[in-house]
Amino acid sequence: MAEPELTDLLPRDVLDRPSTEVAPDLLGCVLEHESPDGLVAVMLTEVEAYTGQTDPASHAYRGRTARNAVMFGPAGHAYVYFTYGMHFCVNVVCMPAGTASAVLLRAGKVIAGETLACARRTSAAGVRPADRELARGPARLCQALGIDRGLDGADLCAADSELRLRRGVATARSEGKSLIRTGPRVGVREGADVPWRFWLDGEPSVSVYRPHPRKTATSPG
DNA sequence: GCACCGATGTGCT
DNA sequence: GCACATCGGTGCC
Numbered sequence: 152m153a154e155p156e157l158t159d160l161l162p163r164d165v166l167d168r169p170s171t172e173v174a175p176d177l178l179g180c181v182l183e184h185e186s187p188d189g190l191v192a193v194m195l196t197e198v199e200a201y202t203g204q205t206d207p208a209s210h211a212y213r214g215r216t217a218r219n220a221v222m223f224g225p226a227g228h229a230y231v232y233f234t235y236g237m238h239f240c241v242n243v244v245c246m247p248a249g250t251a252s253a254v255l256l257r258a259g260k261v262i263a264g265e266t267l268a269c270a271r272r273t274s275a276a277g278v279r280p281a282d283r284e285l286a287r288g289p290a291r292l293c294q295a296l297g298i299d300r301g302l303d304g305a306d307l308c309a310a311d312s313e314l315r316l317r318r319g320v321a322t323a324r325s326e327g328k329s330l331i332r333t334g335p336r337v338g339v340r341e342g343a344d345v346p347w348r349f350w351l352d353g354e355p356s357v358s359v360y361r362p363h364p365r366k367t368a369t370s371p372g
Numbered sequence: 373g374c375a376c377c378g379a380t381g382t383g384c385t
Numbered sequence: 386g387c388a389c390a391t392c393g394g395t396g397c398c
Contacts, residue, residue, distance in 0.1 A: 199390070208390070216383070235391045236380025242390090255390055274393070290391050338390055364389080 161316040163308045167226040170200040170245040170252040175331050175349045177243065177254055179319035181262065184296040186313060191264030191271075191296050193286050194319060195256055197350040197357045199336045201242070203251035208342035211251035222251040227308040227316075231293070231300050238290035241298050243307060243316065257337065257348070259286040260356045261295060268295040283355040337361050 161180060166173055175198075183192035201209040203222065210219045210232065221230045222244055230242040230253050242253035261268045261282070272280050272295050286292040293299070298314070307316040330353070333346040340363050350357045 201390075210383090210390075213384075218382070232390085233381065234389065236382085238391050240390065257390085276394090278393090288391070336390070340389095361391095364391080 159318045160308055160310060161227075161318055163225075163227040166243060166245050166308070167247060168245060170202055170254050171347055173243070173245045174198045174200040174254045174347065175333075177256075177316075178331055178349060178351050181317040181319055182241075182256065182259065182296065182307075182314070183263070183317065184298060184302075184314050186297050188297065189264055189267045191268045192262050192317075193259035193268075193292060193296060194262050195259045196354040197258035197348070199255040199257055199349070200347040201253050201255060202347075203246075203253070206252075206342055208336060208339040209251070209253075211253075215251070219251065221304045222253050224248050224304070227306060229298075229302055229305045229307055229314055231298060231303040231305075233300055234290075239293040239299050240289040241293055241296075241302075255289060256292055257289045258350070258354075258356050258358045259292055260354065261285045267297075271295055271297055285356075287356050288358045334360065335362075338364060 177195050177198050181192050181194050183190060203209050203211040206212055211222050215223050218232060221228055225248045226245050228244045230244050231239055233239055242255050245252045268285050272285055286295040302314050305314040306312045330351055332350055332352045334348050335343050335346060336348045338361055
């Protein structure tokens with residue numbers, strides 16, 4: 152018999168909840184981008200929750216701007232931002248319109264379209280990344296999937312959207328959440344005290360924890 | 373494996 | 386002007 156449940160879109164009401172509850176539920180789910188170049192799908196292995204205007208580490212902490220407007224909209228859309236002058240990162244918007252919480256997708260395991268993902272991730276120097284590094288880290292995940300700001304606001308719960316979120320194939324999650332681990336979020340200074348990073352224990356595609364980027368110490372010379 | 377550093381747009385002070 | 390939800394390359398262990 153067919154197995155339609157393997158490709159079910161994630162219902163929007165799953166995302167219409169606090170991001171700290173949504174985040175662990177996204178582990179094992181699949182993000183796929185159907186671009187003109189082809190389809191790449193990634194099983195999520197590491198995420199972080201941001202609670203919006205109450206969270207000093209959130210882009211929404213200081214209120215709504217043109218960049219973060221999507222976060223203030225309804226659940227189930229993609230918030231894509233550009234950072235450090237060269238990288239994109241993607242979030243899943245949670246909670247109803249007016250509440251700007253989201254889940255940052257930090258890492259995943261490529262389960263379809265590996266050739267295309269690898270081509271996108273191959274450096275200018277021609278260095279081909281290892282399989283587990285194809286989508287390890289939020290900017291690498293976006294690069295492997297071909298996500299840029301053109302997908303900001305994309306509906307992740309619509310069948311006709313080119314960027315979609317699906318229920319996971321059978322994973323550790325279906326056997327309980329004992330293999331989900333938590334810890335502080337990566338690279339944040341404010342809000343580093345809350346364990347709102349979630350990952351699948353033992354997954355090689357999980358990014359390495361980094362407390363905070365080294366300060367740009369302007370050495371006197 | 374870890375430390376350092378440069379690249380470089382956007383939002384905020 | 387500066388910090389930033391980052392990464393790739395280099396140097397070293």
